[in-house]
Amino acid sequence: xxxxxxxxxxxxxxxxxxxxxxxxxxxxxxxxxxxxxxxxxxxxxxxxxxxxxxxxxxxxxxxxxxxxxxxxxxxxxxxxxxxxxxxxxxxxxxxxxxxxxxxxxxxxxxxxxxxxxxxxxxxxxxxxxxxxxxxxxxxxxxxxxxxxxxxxxxxxxxxxxxxxxxxxxxx
Amino acid sequence: xxxxxxxxxxxxxxxxxxxxxxxxxxxxxxxxxxxxxxxxxxxxxxxxxxxxxxxxxxxxxxxxxxxxxxxxxxxxxxxxxxxxxxxxxxxxxxxxxxxxxxxxxxxxxxxxxxxxxxxxxxxxxxxxxxxxxxxxxxxxxxxxxxxxxxxxxxxxxxxxxxxxxxxxxxxxxxxxxxxxxxxxxxxxxxxxxxxxxxxxxxxxxxxxxxxxxxxxxxxxxxxxxxxxxxxxxxxxxxxxxxxxxxxxxxxxxxxxxxx
Numbered sequence: 470x471x472x473x474x475x476x477x478x479x480x481x482x483x484x485x486x487x488x489x490x491x492x493x494x495x496x497x498x499x500x501x502x503x504x505x506x507x508x509x510x511x512x513x514x515x516x517x518x519x520x521x522x523x524x525x526x527x528x529x530x531x532x533x534x535x536x537x538x539x540x541x542x543x544x545x546x547x548x549x550x551x552x553x554x555x556x557x558x559x560x561x562x563x564x565x566x567x568x569x570x571x572x573x574x575x576x577x578x579x580x581x582x583x584x585x586x587x588x589x590x591x592x593x594x595x596x597x598x599x600x601x602x603x604x605x606x607x608x609x610x611x612x613x614x615x616x617x618x619x620x621x622x623x624x625x626x627x628x629x630x631x632x633x634x635x636x637x638x639x640x
Numbered sequence: 641x642x643x644x645x646x647x648x649x650x651x652x653x654x655x656x657x658x659x660x661x662x663x664x665x666x667x668x669x670x671x672x673x674x675x676x677x678x679x680x681x682x683x684x685x686x687x688x689x690x691x692x693x694x695x696x697x698x699x700x701x702x703x704x705x706x707x708x709x710x711x712x713x714x715x716x717x718x719x720x721x722x723x724x725x726x727x728x729x730x731x732x733x734x735x736x737x738x739x740x741x742x743x744x745x746x747x748x749x750x751x752x753x754x755x756x757x758x759x760x761x762x763x764x765x766x767x768x769x770x771x772x773x774x775x776x777x778x779x780x781x782x783x784x785x786x787x788x789x790x791x792x793x794x795x796x797x798x799x800x801x802x803x804x805x806x807x808x809x810x811x812x813x814x815x816x817x818x819x820x821x822x823x824x825x826x827x828x829x830x831x832x833x834x835x836x837x838x839x840x841x842x843x844x845x846x847x848x849x850x851x852x853x854x855x856x857x858x859x860x861x862x863x864x865x866x867x868x869x870x871x872x873x874x875x876x877x878x879x880x881x882x883x884x885x886x887x888x889x890x891x892x893x894x895x896x897x898x899x
Contacts, residue, residue, distance in 0.1 A: 476708050483704060488695040497695075505707050515714035576684075576691040594653060595685045596692050601655055619653075620646045627677075627684040 475515050479508050482528055485597060489529055492592035493536050495581040503540055507532040526599070526607040533589055533608060541585070579629045587622035594619055643667055643674045648681055702791040709795035710894050778827075778838045778853035785847040793823050793840060793848050795893060797886075814889045815881035817841065819851065821897060822881065824872060833857060837868045839875055842897050851875060 483504065490500035490507075511518070511531050518527050580588060593604045594615070601619075605612045643664070650656050651664050668675045784790045788804035792811065796802055801810045804827075812824040819841040828835035836855025840848035852875040854868045884892070 475714055476711060480700075480705055480708050483700045483708070484696050487700065487704075488692045491692060491695050501701060501704055505704055508708050509711050512708075512711045512714055572687065573691045576687040580688060580691065591688065592692075595688050601653070616646065616650070620649055623649050623681055623685065624645050626688065627680045630684045630687060631680045 475512060478524055479511060479528065482525055483508075485525065486528055486532055489592050489597060490532055490536070492580060492588060492596060493533070493585070494540070495577065499540070503532060503536055506539065507535045510535060523603060523606070526603050529593060529597075529599075529607040530609060537585070576626075576630065579626050583622050583625060587618045587625075590615055590618040591622040591626070595623070643671065645677070645681065648674070648678045652678070652682055652685060702786070702788070706791055706795040710896060712894060713890070777834075777836060777855045778840075778850045780850050780853055782850040782853070783843070783847050784840060784850065785845070789825075789827075790846065790848055793825065793842070794846060794897070797893065798823075798889060814884045814892070815876060815879075816884060817876070817879035817881040819879055821884075821892065822851065822876075822879065823848075824876075827855075837872055839872060841879075851879070 486504045486507070487500055490503045491497055494500045494503060507528065511528055514531075518524065580591065583591065589608060590604060593599045593607055594601065599607065601612050601615045605615045608615070647656075647664065651661060656664065668678060778784070784793070788802075789809060792802045792804060792809055796811050798811045798813050801808050807827055807829040809825050809827040812826055815822045815824070820843075822839055822841040824837070824839050826835070826837050834855060834857055836853060838850055838854075839852040840850050843849050852872055854871060856868075
């Protein structure tokens with residue numbers, strides 16, 4: 470259902486925006502600051518959103534540009550990032566949980582180590598599930614660029630995780 | 641077809657045509673190295689998704705939701721829900737109020753279709769003790785702070801039906817009283833077995849104190865709720881309550897209830 474109030478539409482997108490911002494910032498409290506700043510910016514420029522186009526793509530773009538313009542320069546160094554503040558998935562226990570925690574931690578660290586532009590594409594396509602076309606619109610880049618950035622990010626991630634886990638290597 | 645990483649990734653992302661998929665799958669059946677690489681790429685993508693799943697599972701911080709709701713409504717946006725008391729001098733007759741509560745506040749002017757103005761805002765799930773009347777019911781003197789109901793009272797414009805935990809709540813109207821700013825709220829459990837009407841007044845430190853609360857099972861709803869309305873009105877009159885109009889209310893929401 471679409472609510473006429475833009476604030477309600479934005480509130481419904483908050484979980485996805487937070488996840489994207491978490492990927493960009495690898496710092497959950499900073500991610501919430503970023504999402505809040507982006508939402509307020511979006512409401513100020515609401516007249517620029519074209520009804521009928523994807524609000525999610527438009528919002529992702531504002532999060533991304535706010536990150537680059539206002540936040541990235543103030544970013545903490547990667548070695549200081551408290552990415553492990555991320556809550557762990559609930560409902561599991563024992564050895565599996567420990568293994569999974571350390572594995573997922575390794576994944577988040579590998580994603581955090583990617584260049585910014587590759588990380589944004591990976592978060593939108595692989596994590597959020599946007600199409601290449603939607604991602605191109607969200608980030609304001611050509612589709613070919615989405616594909617090349619995504620390839621580099623995915624190859625790097627697969628290689629790092631493949632080596633770390635010692636499985637599925639090409640040999 | 642070249643079996644490079646980019647092609648395997650496009651395949652995993654569903655970006656290849658049916659014909660290309662078919663050719664790729666035939667090649668993979670005879671190329672264990674490429675199949676292994678595909679597996680590696682798929683597994684890393686799956687891990688990337690799962691690595692951020694906890695963010696999707698946790699509730700959105702109420703402060704973040706509140707910040708969005710406190711933002712001024714864009715001027716060019718669709719008309720905000722119009723409502724009641726501002727146009728009617730003082731709070732309207734019991735029957736009118738009841739009717740509007742039942743429908744989640746249709747516009748007084750009738751210019752906007754009721755369905756269009758009843759917005760449902762989903763707040764993060766905040767566990768209620770249980771959905772029974774006992775677990776749900778507010779009592780006079782209770783202080784509400786930090787839960788979904790408090791966020792709704794802090795941030796939601798009157799006339800909205802809001803999903804909270806095991807039920808829904810609609811802020812009916814806002815009043816300025818001798819006790820400060822107070823809001824009347826109507827709640828019901830999601831199974832509609834229990835409903836209540838309450839008046840809460842805002843205290844310091846983002847808390848709301850219950851000054852009137854009366855609930856009951858659905859069976860006695862119609863009779864009980866009109867009597868409930870009368871008793872709520874009596875409490876409001878005793879507090880010297882004056883209903884606030886849209887603009888005054890919006891200003892308060894934007895300023896987080898500071899005068």
